[in-house]
Amino acid sequence: MPxxxxxxxxxxxxxxxxxxxxxxLAERNQEIERLKKQLSSSKVNTAPSIKTHWQTGEFTAYYPPTDVSEHAMQGNGITAQGDNLHKSQTCEGYQIVAAPPEIPFNTKLEIEVNGNVIRAIVRDRGGAIKGSKFDIALSDKSSATNFGRQSGKWRIIN
Known part of the structure; x- marks a missing residue:
C-alpha cells in the first residue's frame, strides 16, 4: 500500500x-504566431499586382438624384456598397463606377475614353450594366448628360 x-x-x-x-506549449504557440505574422507579411509584400489586358467597353454616366422626381439611379444616391454619392463620387481616391457582376466589388480599374484615363473602383451595380458596360458616377445631371454614351477601353489594375 503506497x-x-x-x-x-x-x-x-x-x-x-x-x-x-x-x-x-507556450513556446510552440509563440512560434505559431511568429510564423503567422511572417506568412501574412510575405503575402502583403510579395503579392503581384494584377493588371489585365485592355478590353473594349461602353461607358455611360449616372448621378445622385437631386429630388424625388428624378429617377437617375436606384437607391436614392447610395451605391450597392453604401457610398453616399450626394457627398462624393470617389472612394479611396478612385472614381466610383457601376460594373457588371462578374467584376467583384472594390476592383480597381483604368478606363480610357477619348484619350482621358479614369482611375475607378467598382462600388455599384446596375440593371443594364452587363458584359463590358460601365456606368461612371458623376456629381450632377448636367455632367452625366455631357458625358453621354461613349466607347473606350478598360482594364483591371489591382
Whole structure:
C-alpha cells in the first residue's frame, strides 16, 4: 500500500512534467504566431499586382438624384456598397463606377475614353450594366448628360 511520501513524490514529478509541457506549449504557440505574422507579411509584400489586358467597353454616366422626381439611379444616391454619392463620387481616391457582376466589388480599374484615363473602383451595380458596360458616377445631371454614351477601353489594375 503506497504511503503519503510516495504519493507526494509522484505528485511533484507530475507537477514538474505538467510545468515542462506547459512551457513547451507556450513556446510552440509563440512560434505559431511568429510564423503567422511572417506568412501574412510575405503575402502583403510579395503579392503581384494584377493588371489585365485592355478590353473594349461602353461607358455611360449616372448621378445622385437631386429630388424625388428624378429617377437617375436606384437607391436614392447610395451605391450597392453604401457610398453616399450626394457627398462624393470617389472612394479611396478612385472614381466610383457601376460594373457588371462578374467584376467583384472594390476592383480597381483604368478606363480610357477619348484619350482621358479614369482611375475607378467598382462600388455599384446596375440593371443594364452587363458584359463590358460601365456606368461612371458623376456629381450632377448636367455632367452625366455631357458625358453621354461613349466607347473606350478598360482594364483591371489591382
Amino acid at each position: 504511503n503519503a511520501a510516495s504519493w507526494q513524490s509522484d505528485a511533484e514529478v507530475n507537477a514538474d512534467k505538467a510545468a515542462e509541457l506547459e512551457q513547451q
